[in-house]
Amino acid sequence: MSRTLDALVGEALATGTIAGLPDGHFIDGRLVPSQSGAGMESWDPGRGAVFAAFAAGEAADVDAAVDAARRALKGRWRDLRPAERGRILQRAAALIRENAARLAVAESLDSGKRLSEALGDVAGAARCFDYYAGACDKLQGDTMPLGRDHLGMTVHEPVGVAAQIIPWNYPISTAARGLAPALAAGCAVVAKPAEQTPFTALMLAALLDEAGLPDGVCNVVTGTGRAAGAPLVAHPGVDHVTFTGSVATGIGVMQAAAPNVTQVVLELGGKSPVLVFGDCDVESALSGVMEAIYENAGQICSAGSRLVIERGLRDAFLARLVERVERLTLGHGLTNPGMGPVSSAAHLARIDGMVSAAVGRGARLHAGGFVVERPDLGRGWFYAPTIVEPAAGSDAIVQDEVFGPVLAVQTFDTEEEALALANGTPYGLVAGVYTGDFGRAHRLARDIDAGQIYINEYFAGGIEMPFGGNRLSGFGREKGLEGLRSYSRVKSIAARIARPA
Structure with a gap:
Protein backbone atom coordinates (compact mmCIF):
# COMPACT_ATOMS: atom_id res chain seq x y z
CA MET A 1 0.00 0.00 0.00
CA SER A 2 1.34 3.45 -0.87
CA ARG A 3 2.25 5.73 2.01
CA THR A 4 0.22 8.82 2.82
CA LEU A 5 1.13 12.17 1.36
CA ASP A 6 1.80 13.72 4.76
CA ALA A 7 4.19 10.92 5.71
CA LEU A 8 6.15 11.23 2.47
CA VAL A 9 6.35 15.02 2.68
CA GLY A 10 7.47 14.74 6.30
CA GLU A 11 10.19 12.25 5.35
CA ALA A 12 11.41 14.44 2.49
CA LEU A 13 11.51 17.65 4.54
CA ALA A 14 13.25 15.89 7.44
CA THR A 15 15.83 13.88 5.50
CA GLY A 16 16.07 15.72 2.17
CA THR A 17 14.88 12.69 0.18
CA ILE A 18 12.53 9.70 0.16
CA ALA A 19 13.67 6.11 0.38
CA GLY A 20 13.54 3.59 -2.44
CA LEU A 21 13.92 5.82 -5.49
CA PRO A 22 14.96 3.82 -8.59
CA ASP A 23 18.65 4.04 -9.39
CA GLY A 24 19.01 2.04 -12.62
CA HIS A 25 17.73 2.05 -16.17
CA PHE A 26 14.44 0.24 -16.80
CA ILE A 27 15.21 -2.15 -19.66
CA ASP A 28 13.34 -5.30 -20.70
CA GLY A 29 11.11 -5.29 -17.64
CA ARG A 30 13.67 -4.69 -14.87
CA LEU A 31 15.98 -2.12 -13.33
CA VAL A 32 19.59 -2.54 -14.48
CA PRO A 33 22.77 -0.53 -13.81
CA SER A 34 24.64 1.25 -16.57
CA GLN A 35 26.94 -1.06 -18.46
CA SER A 36 29.78 1.30 -17.58
CA GLY A 37 28.79 1.28 -13.91
CA ALA A 38 28.64 5.09 -13.95
CA GLY A 39 26.12 7.13 -12.00
CA MET A 40 24.94 10.72 -11.63
CA GLU A 41 23.48 12.93 -8.91
CA SER A 42 20.10 14.64 -8.93
CA TRP A 43 19.62 18.01 -7.23
CA ASP A 44 16.69 19.39 -5.25
CA PRO A 45 16.18 22.95 -6.60
CA GLY A 46 14.45 24.06 -3.40
CA ARG A 47 17.56 23.31 -1.37
CA GLY A 48 20.28 23.57 -3.99
CA ALA A 49 21.50 20.18 -2.75
CA VAL A 50 21.85 16.60 -4.02
CA PHE A 51 19.01 14.32 -2.92
CA ALA A 52 19.52 11.09 -4.92
CA ALA A 53 21.65 9.27 -7.48
CA PHE A 54 20.78 7.44 -10.69
CA ALA A 55 22.39 5.59 -13.60
CA ALA A 56 24.40 7.50 -16.20
CA GLY A 57 23.57 5.86 -19.51
CA GLU A 58 25.60 5.74 -22.70
CA ALA A 59 25.27 4.31 -26.20
CA ALA A 60 25.60 0.71 -24.98
CA ASP A 61 22.61 1.15 -22.65
CA VAL A 62 20.62 2.72 -25.48
CA ASP A 63 21.48 -0.24 -27.71
CA ALA A 64 20.20 -2.64 -25.06
CA ALA A 65 16.95 -0.70 -24.66
CA VAL A 66 16.30 -0.44 -28.40
CA ASP A 67 17.07 -4.15 -28.86
CA ALA A 68 14.59 -4.99 -26.10
CA ALA A 69 11.94 -2.79 -27.72
CA ARG A 70 12.45 -4.36 -31.15
CA ARG A 71 12.15 -7.86 -29.70
CA ALA A 72 8.99 -6.85 -27.88
CA LEU A 73 7.42 -5.65 -31.13
CA LYS A 74 7.64 -9.22 -32.47
CA GLY A 75 6.43 -10.90 -29.29
CA ARG A 76 3.23 -11.03 -27.28
CA TRP A 77 2.68 -7.25 -27.62
CA ARG A 78 2.10 -7.58 -31.37
CA ASP A 79 -0.56 -10.25 -30.89
CA LEU A 80 -2.56 -8.53 -28.13
CA ARG A 81 -5.97 -7.33 -29.22
CA PRO A 82 -6.31 -3.52 -29.06
CA ALA A 83 -8.94 -3.85 -26.33
CA GLU A 84 -6.43 -5.76 -24.17
CA ARG A 85 -3.87 -3.01 -24.71
CA GLY A 86 -6.56 -0.68 -23.44
CA ARG A 87 -7.08 -2.75 -20.31
CA ILE A 88 -3.36 -2.59 -19.52
CA LEU A 89 -3.37 1.20 -19.90
CA GLN A 90 -6.48 1.41 -17.73
CA ARG A 91 -4.75 -0.58 -15.00
CA ALA A 92 -1.76 1.72 -15.32
CA ALA A 93 -4.02 4.73 -14.76
CA ALA A 94 -5.38 3.14 -11.60
CA LEU A 95 -1.86 2.39 -10.33
CA ILE A 96 -0.79 5.98 -10.97
CA ARG A 97 -3.68 7.14 -8.78
CA GLU A 98 -2.81 4.61 -6.08
CA ASN A 99 0.78 5.86 -6.03
CA ALA A 100 -0.02 9.54 -6.57
CA ALA A 101 1.50 10.72 -3.28
CA ARG A 102 4.87 9.07 -3.90
CA LEU A 103 5.00 10.19 -7.53
CA ALA A 104 4.13 13.79 -6.61
CA VAL A 105 6.70 14.05 -3.82
CA ALA A 106 9.40 12.61 -6.10
CA GLU A 107 8.38 15.07 -8.82
CA SER A 108 8.50 18.03 -6.46
CA LEU A 109 11.92 17.06 -5.11
CA ASP A 110 13.31 16.45 -8.57
CA SER A 111 11.93 19.48 -10.43
CA GLY A 112 11.32 21.98 -7.61
CA LYS A 113 7.69 22.52 -8.50
CA ARG A 114 5.04 23.12 -5.86
CA LEU A 115 3.45 20.02 -4.40
CA SER A 116 -0.01 21.10 -5.54
CA GLU A 117 1.28 21.43 -9.10
CA ALA A 118 2.99 18.04 -8.89
CA LEU A 119 -0.24 16.42 -7.65
CA GLY A 120 -2.06 18.02 -10.57
CA ASP A 121 0.53 16.67 -12.99
CA VAL A 122 0.18 13.16 -11.59
CA ALA A 123 -3.61 13.35 -11.87
CA GLY A 124 -3.19 14.53 -15.45
CA ALA A 125 -0.89 11.61 -16.21
CA ALA A 126 -3.52 9.16 -14.95
CA ARG A 127 -6.18 10.90 -17.04
CA CYS A 128 -3.88 10.63 -20.07
CA PHE A 129 -3.70 6.85 -19.69
CA ASP A 130 -7.47 6.73 -19.19
CA TYR A 131 -8.02 8.66 -22.41
CA TYR A 132 -5.75 6.52 -24.59
CA ALA A 133 -6.95 3.31 -22.97
CA GLY A 134 -10.33 4.12 -24.47
CA ALA A 135 -8.79 4.94 -27.84
CA CYS A 136 -6.88 1.68 -28.39
CA ASP A 137 -9.71 0.01 -30.30
CA LYS A 138 -10.85 3.20 -32.04
CA LEU A 139 -7.84 3.64 -34.36
CA GLN A 140 -9.67 2.39 -37.40
CA GLY A 141 -9.20 2.69 -41.13
CA ASP A 142 -11.49 3.61 -44.01
CA THR A 143 -12.91 2.01 -47.11
CA MET A 144 -12.68 3.63 -50.54
CA PRO A 145 -15.35 3.37 -53.26
CA LEU A 146 -13.41 1.75 -56.11
CA GLY A 147 -16.44 0.19 -57.77
CA ARG A 148 -18.10 -3.24 -57.57
CA ASP A 149 -15.04 -5.13 -58.82
CA HIS A 150 -12.54 -3.81 -56.27
CA LEU A 151 -12.18 -3.41 -52.52
CA GLY A 152 -10.15 -0.49 -51.19
CA MET A 153 -9.33 0.01 -47.53
CA THR A 154 -6.76 1.42 -45.12
CA VAL A 155 -5.41 -0.01 -41.88
CA HIS A 156 -3.36 1.67 -39.15
CA GLU A 157 -0.15 -0.05 -38.08
CA PRO A 158 2.14 0.91 -35.19
CA VAL A 159 5.07 2.93 -36.45
CA GLY A 160 7.51 0.73 -34.51
CA VAL A 161 9.95 1.81 -31.79
CA ALA A 162 9.17 5.30 -30.56
CA ALA A 163 11.84 7.32 -28.75
CA GLN A 164 10.67 9.87 -26.21
CA ILE A 165 12.97 12.72 -25.17
CA ILE A 166 11.36 14.10 -22.00
CA PRO A 167 12.07 17.61 -20.64
CA TRP A 168 12.79 18.59 -17.03
CA ASN A 169 9.94 21.05 -16.51
CA TYR A 170 7.01 18.59 -16.72
CA PRO A 171 8.59 15.14 -16.35
CA ILE A 172 5.62 12.90 -15.60
CA SER A 173 3.15 14.92 -17.69
CA THR A 174 5.31 14.82 -20.82
CA ALA A 175 6.23 11.18 -20.27
CA ALA A 176 2.57 10.22 -20.04
CA ARG A 177 1.44 12.20 -23.07
CA GLY A 178 4.07 10.38 -25.16
CA LEU A 179 3.99 6.91 -23.65
CA ALA A 180 0.21 6.49 -23.51
CA PRO A 181 -0.59 7.17 -27.20
CA ALA A 182 2.49 5.28 -28.40
CA LEU A 183 1.45 2.21 -26.41
CA ALA A 184 -2.19 2.61 -27.44
CA ALA A 185 -1.10 2.50 -31.09
CA GLY A 186 0.88 -0.69 -30.45
CA CYS A 187 4.39 0.77 -30.48
CA ALA A 188 7.26 -0.08 -28.16
CA VAL A 189 9.00 2.81 -26.41
CA VAL A 190 12.45 3.91 -25.30
CA ALA A 191 12.24 7.04 -23.14
CA LYS A 192 15.12 9.30 -22.13
CA PRO A 193 14.10 11.68 -19.33
CA ALA A 194 16.09 14.85 -18.71
CA GLU A 195 19.13 14.28 -16.54
CA GLN A 196 17.75 16.85 -14.07
CA THR A 197 14.52 14.88 -13.49
CA PRO A 198 14.86 11.13 -14.12
CA PHE A 199 12.80 9.51 -11.39
CA THR A 200 9.11 9.69 -12.30
CA ALA A 201 9.73 8.27 -15.78
CA LEU A 202 11.40 5.26 -14.15
CA MET A 203 8.57 4.95 -11.63
CA LEU A 204 6.01 5.16 -14.42
CA ALA A 205 7.75 2.36 -16.34
CA ALA A 206 7.62 0.17 -13.22
CA LEU A 207 3.89 0.84 -12.83
CA LEU A 208 3.28 -0.10 -16.46
CA ASP A 209 5.14 -3.34 -15.80
CA GLU A 210 2.93 -3.97 -12.77
CA ALA A 211 -0.13 -3.26 -14.94
CA GLY A 212 0.83 -6.15 -17.22
CA LEU A 213 2.81 -4.51 -20.02
CA PRO A 214 5.05 -7.18 -21.60
CA ASP A 215 8.79 -6.94 -20.97
CA GLY A 216 10.63 -4.65 -23.36
CA VAL A 217 7.61 -2.65 -24.48
CA CYS A 218 8.51 0.33 -22.26
CA ASN A 219 12.17 1.08 -21.55
CA VAL A 220 13.76 4.09 -19.83
CA VAL A 221 17.42 5.06 -20.17
CA THR A 222 18.69 7.85 -17.92
CA GLY A 223 21.70 10.09 -18.45
CA THR A 224 22.75 13.25 -20.24
CA GLY A 225 21.49 14.40 -23.60
CA ARG A 226 24.94 14.07 -25.10
CA ALA A 227 25.72 10.59 -23.78
CA ALA A 228 22.27 8.94 -23.93
CA GLY A 229 19.86 11.20 -25.82
CA ALA A 230 22.04 11.70 -28.89
CA PRO A 231 22.64 7.99 -29.57
CA LEU A 232 18.93 7.31 -29.04
CA VAL A 233 17.63 9.78 -31.63
CA ALA A 234 20.33 8.71 -34.11
CA HIS A 235 19.73 4.97 -33.57
CA PRO A 236 18.81 3.04 -36.75
CA GLY A 237 16.46 0.87 -34.69
CA VAL A 238 14.26 3.84 -33.78
CA ASP A 239 11.30 4.54 -36.08
CA HIS A 240 9.90 7.70 -34.48
CA VAL A 241 11.22 10.47 -32.20
CA THR A 242 9.11 12.79 -30.07
CA PHE A 243 11.24 15.58 -28.66
CA THR A 244 10.25 18.33 -26.25
CA GLY A 245 12.86 20.99 -25.53
CA SER A 246 14.74 23.96 -26.92
CA VAL A 247 14.81 25.10 -30.54
CA ALA A 248 18.57 24.58 -30.85
CA THR A 249 18.42 21.02 -29.52
CA GLY A 250 15.35 20.29 -31.65
CA ILE A 251 17.27 21.25 -34.77
CA GLY A 252 20.02 18.88 -33.69
CA VAL A 253 17.46 16.10 -33.19
CA MET A 254 16.15 16.58 -36.73
CA GLN A 255 19.67 16.45 -38.12
CA ALA A 256 20.50 13.31 -36.15
CA ALA A 257 17.30 11.55 -37.24
CA ALA A 258 17.62 12.52 -40.91
CA PRO A 259 20.15 9.86 -42.05
CA ASN A 260 17.74 7.13 -40.93
CA VAL A 261 14.69 9.00 -42.31
CA THR A 262 13.17 8.73 -38.85
CA GLN A 263 9.90 10.62 -38.41
CA VAL A 264 10.04 13.40 -35.82
CA VAL A 265 7.55 15.37 -33.72
CA LEU A 266 9.05 18.52 -32.20
CA GLU A 267 7.49 20.54 -29.37
CA LEU A 268 9.88 23.44 -28.89
CA GLY A 269 9.84 26.86 -27.25
CA GLY A 270 7.31 29.64 -27.06
CA LYS A 271 6.90 33.34 -26.39
CA SER A 272 3.17 33.22 -26.03
CA GLU A 464 -8.52 15.78 -25.47
CA MET A 465 -7.11 18.88 -27.21
CA PRO A 466 -4.26 18.50 -29.73
CA PHE A 467 -1.17 20.45 -28.70
CA GLY A 468 1.85 21.66 -30.68
CA GLY A 469 3.36 24.67 -32.36
CA ASN A 470 4.09 26.48 -35.59
CA ARG A 471 7.24 28.19 -36.82
CA LEU A 472 10.09 27.94 -34.26
CA SER A 473 7.73 26.27 -31.81
CA GLY A 474 8.00 23.05 -33.81
CA PHE A 475 5.67 20.78 -35.76
CA GLY A 476 3.45 17.78 -35.26
CA ARG A 477 0.80 17.41 -32.60
CA GLU A 478 0.59 15.62 -29.28
CA LYS A 479 -2.48 14.89 -27.15
CA GLY A 480 -5.95 14.17 -28.49
CA LEU A 481 -6.56 11.74 -31.32
CA GLU A 482 -3.97 13.62 -33.39
CA GLY A 483 -1.37 12.47 -30.89
CA LEU A 484 -2.47 8.88 -31.34
CA ARG A 485 -2.14 9.13 -35.12
CA SER A 486 1.47 10.32 -34.70
CA TYR A 487 2.38 6.78 -33.66
CA SER A 488 0.69 4.94 -36.52
CA ARG A 489 1.27 4.60 -40.23
CA VAL A 490 -1.44 4.06 -42.78
CA LYS A 491 -1.32 1.09 -45.13
CA SER A 492 -3.56 1.08 -48.20
CA ILE A 493 -4.91 -2.22 -49.50
CA ALA A 494 -6.61 -2.51 -52.90
CA ALA A 495 -7.98 -5.83 -54.13
CA ARG A 496 -9.73 -6.97 -57.28
CA ILE A 497 -12.66 -9.14 -56.21
CA ALA A 498 -14.41 -9.67 -59.53
CA ARG A 499 -14.50 -13.20 -60.93
CA PRO A 500 -12.05 -13.81 -63.77
CA ALA A 501 -13.63 -13.22 -67.18
Missing part, protein backbone atom coordinates in the same frame (compact mmCIF):
# COMPACT_ATOMS: atom_id res chain seq x y z
CA PRO A 273 1.03 36.38 -25.82
CA VAL A 274 -1.95 36.95 -23.55
CA LEU A 275 -4.14 39.59 -25.22
CA VAL A 276 -6.23 41.54 -22.72
CA PHE A 277 -8.92 43.91 -24.03
CA GLY A 278 -10.71 46.64 -22.14
CA ASP A 279 -14.06 44.82 -22.32
CA CYS A 280 -12.78 41.66 -20.59
CA ASP A 281 -13.73 40.24 -17.22
CA VAL A 282 -10.82 41.86 -15.37
CA GLU A 283 -10.79 39.45 -12.41
CA SER A 284 -10.66 36.47 -14.73
CA ALA A 285 -7.92 38.08 -16.82
CA LEU A 286 -5.82 38.90 -13.75
CA SER A 287 -6.05 35.33 -12.50
CA GLY A 288 -5.31 33.97 -15.96
CA VAL A 289 -2.24 36.15 -16.46
CA MET A 290 -0.88 35.18 -13.03
CA GLU A 291 -1.30 31.48 -13.69
CA ALA A 292 0.01 31.76 -17.24
CA ILE A 293 3.42 33.08 -16.20
CA TYR A 294 4.04 32.14 -12.56
CA GLU A 295 2.88 28.52 -12.50
CA ASN A 296 5.96 26.27 -12.27
CA ALA A 297 8.03 29.47 -11.88
CA GLY A 298 7.35 30.28 -15.53
CA GLN A 299 9.23 27.21 -16.71
CA ILE A 300 6.58 26.19 -19.23
CA CYS A 301 6.94 26.11 -23.01
CA SER A 302 3.39 27.45 -23.33
CA ALA A 303 3.74 30.08 -20.57
CA GLY A 304 1.91 33.35 -21.24
CA SER A 305 5.15 35.30 -21.08
CA ARG A 306 3.86 38.41 -22.88
CA LEU A 307 1.01 40.57 -21.58
CA VAL A 308 -0.38 42.39 -24.61
CA ILE A 309 -2.86 44.85 -23.12
CA GLU A 310 -5.19 47.57 -24.41
CA ARG A 311 -3.95 51.04 -23.50
CA GLY A 312 -7.13 52.17 -21.76
CA LEU A 313 -6.93 49.26 -19.29
CA ARG A 314 -3.16 49.13 -18.95
CA ASP A 315 -2.43 51.28 -15.88
CA ALA A 316 -5.23 49.99 -13.66
CA PHE A 317 -4.60 46.37 -14.67
CA LEU A 318 -0.85 46.62 -14.09
CA ALA A 319 -1.34 48.19 -10.67
CA ARG A 320 -3.54 45.29 -9.55
CA LEU A 321 -1.25 42.73 -11.17
CA VAL A 322 1.78 44.12 -9.33
CA GLU A 323 -0.13 43.87 -6.04
CA ARG A 324 -0.80 40.21 -6.66
CA VAL A 325 2.77 39.52 -7.72
CA GLU A 326 4.21 41.16 -4.62
CA ARG A 327 2.02 38.93 -2.44
CA LEU A 328 3.43 35.73 -3.94
CA THR A 329 5.40 33.75 -1.38
CA LEU A 330 8.53 31.79 -2.28
CA GLY A 331 9.62 28.52 -0.76
CA HIS A 332 10.47 24.86 -1.18
CA GLY A 333 7.97 23.13 -3.45
CA LEU A 334 6.90 20.66 -0.77
CA THR A 335 5.71 23.54 1.45
CA ASN A 336 3.27 24.69 -1.26
CA PRO A 337 4.38 28.33 -1.51
CA GLY A 338 2.98 30.81 -4.00
CA MET A 339 5.89 29.99 -6.32
CA GLY A 340 8.77 27.53 -6.17
CA PRO A 341 12.40 27.65 -7.33
CA VAL A 342 13.84 27.49 -10.83
CA SER A 343 15.57 24.34 -12.00
CA SER A 344 19.28 25.03 -11.49
CA ALA A 345 21.91 27.56 -10.54
CA ALA A 346 22.87 27.93 -14.20
CA HIS A 347 19.27 28.59 -15.22
CA LEU A 348 18.86 31.11 -12.40
CA ALA A 349 21.90 33.01 -13.67
CA ARG A 350 20.55 32.92 -17.24
CA ILE A 351 17.18 34.39 -16.20
CA ASP A 352 18.83 37.12 -14.16
CA GLY A 353 21.19 37.93 -17.01
CA MET A 354 18.35 38.33 -19.51
CA VAL A 355 16.36 40.64 -17.22
CA SER A 356 19.41 42.70 -16.26
CA ALA A 357 20.35 43.10 -19.92
CA ALA A 358 16.82 44.29 -20.78
CA VAL A 359 16.92 46.87 -17.97
CA GLY A 360 20.29 47.99 -19.28
CA ARG A 361 18.64 48.61 -22.66
CA GLY A 362 15.99 50.82 -21.08
CA ALA A 363 13.28 48.38 -19.98
CA ARG A 364 11.19 49.40 -16.98
CA LEU A 365 10.76 47.05 -14.03
CA HIS A 366 7.30 47.00 -12.48
CA ALA A 367 8.06 44.11 -10.11
CA GLY A 368 10.90 41.75 -9.25
CA GLY A 369 13.98 41.61 -11.40
CA PHE A 370 16.41 40.01 -8.93
CA VAL A 371 17.70 36.75 -7.48
CA VAL A 372 16.14 36.08 -4.07
CA GLU A 373 18.58 35.14 -1.33
CA ARG A 374 17.11 34.71 2.15
CA PRO A 375 18.16 32.61 5.14
CA ASP A 376 14.86 30.71 5.12
CA LEU A 377 15.41 29.69 1.49
CA GLY A 378 18.85 28.23 2.15
CA ARG A 379 20.83 27.53 -1.02
CA GLY A 380 17.75 27.09 -3.19
CA TRP A 381 17.50 28.71 -6.62
CA PHE A 382 14.82 31.42 -6.47
CA TYR A 383 14.02 34.33 -8.77
CA ALA A 384 11.56 37.04 -7.83
CA PRO A 385 8.36 37.03 -9.91
CA THR A 386 9.02 39.78 -12.42
CA ILE A 387 7.11 42.21 -14.63
CA VAL A 388 9.21 44.13 -17.15
CA GLU A 389 8.17 46.62 -19.83
CA PRO A 390 10.71 46.69 -22.66
CA ALA A 391 11.71 49.81 -24.52
CA ALA A 392 10.79 48.23 -27.88
CA GLY A 393 9.01 45.19 -29.28
CA SER A 394 12.27 44.10 -30.89
CA ASP A 395 13.96 43.75 -27.50
CA ALA A 396 15.29 40.29 -26.66
CA ILE A 397 13.11 40.11 -23.55
CA VAL A 398 10.10 40.12 -25.94
CA GLN A 399 11.57 38.02 -28.72
CA ASP A 400 13.47 35.32 -26.82
CA GLU A 401 12.18 32.65 -24.47
CA VAL A 402 13.25 33.37 -20.88
CA PHE A 403 11.70 30.21 -19.42
CA GLY A 404 11.28 31.76 -16.02
CA PRO A 405 8.88 33.93 -13.97
CA VAL A 406 9.30 36.96 -16.19
CA LEU A 407 6.34 38.74 -17.82
CA ALA A 408 7.01 41.24 -20.62
CA VAL A 409 4.38 43.98 -21.13
CA GLN A 410 3.32 45.37 -24.51
CA THR A 411 0.54 47.92 -25.16
CA PHE A 412 -1.85 48.28 -28.11
CA ASP A 413 -4.61 50.64 -29.23
CA THR A 414 -6.49 48.63 -31.87
CA GLU A 415 -7.40 45.02 -32.55
CA GLU A 416 -5.16 45.10 -35.63
CA GLU A 417 -2.21 46.25 -33.56
CA ALA A 418 -2.90 43.54 -30.97
CA LEU A 419 -2.81 40.92 -33.72
CA ALA A 420 0.46 42.27 -35.09
CA LEU A 421 2.04 42.15 -31.63
CA ALA A 422 0.72 38.63 -31.03
CA ASN A 423 2.37 37.43 -34.24
CA GLY A 424 5.46 39.57 -33.69
CA THR A 425 7.90 36.86 -32.55
CA PRO A 426 9.39 33.81 -34.30
CA TYR A 427 7.33 31.47 -32.11
CA GLY A 428 3.79 30.13 -32.55
CA LEU A 429 2.91 27.77 -29.73
CA VAL A 430 -0.17 29.18 -27.94
CA ALA A 431 -1.94 32.48 -27.35
CA GLY A 432 -4.57 33.69 -24.91
CA VAL A 433 -7.37 36.18 -25.59
CA TYR A 434 -9.46 37.91 -22.89
CA THR A 435 -12.42 39.84 -24.28
CA GLY A 436 -16.19 40.08 -23.95
CA ASP A 437 -16.58 40.35 -27.73
CA PHE A 438 -17.29 36.89 -29.16
CA GLY A 439 -16.60 37.97 -32.74
CA ARG A 440 -13.27 39.58 -31.83
CA ALA A 441 -12.18 36.51 -29.89
CA HIS A 442 -12.78 34.25 -32.87
CA ARG A 443 -11.27 36.65 -35.41
CA LEU A 444 -8.10 36.60 -33.36
CA ALA A 445 -8.28 32.83 -32.89
CA ARG A 446 -8.47 32.57 -36.68
CA ASP A 447 -5.62 34.98 -37.42
CA ILE A 448 -3.07 34.38 -34.67
CA ASP A 449 -0.35 32.05 -35.92
CA ALA A 450 -0.22 29.50 -33.10
CA GLY A 451 -1.06 25.87 -32.54
CA GLN A 452 -3.55 26.46 -29.74
CA ILE A 453 -5.67 29.47 -28.72
CA TYR A 454 -7.17 29.96 -25.25
CA ILE A 455 -10.23 32.24 -24.97
CA ASN A 456 -11.09 33.75 -21.57
CA GLU A 457 -9.16 31.05 -19.71
CA TYR A 458 -5.46 30.32 -20.00
CA PHE A 459 -4.40 26.64 -20.07
CA ALA A 460 -7.97 25.72 -21.03
CA GLY A 461 -8.67 22.25 -22.37
CA GLY A 462 -6.94 18.99 -21.49
CA ILE A 463 -5.67 15.73 -22.92
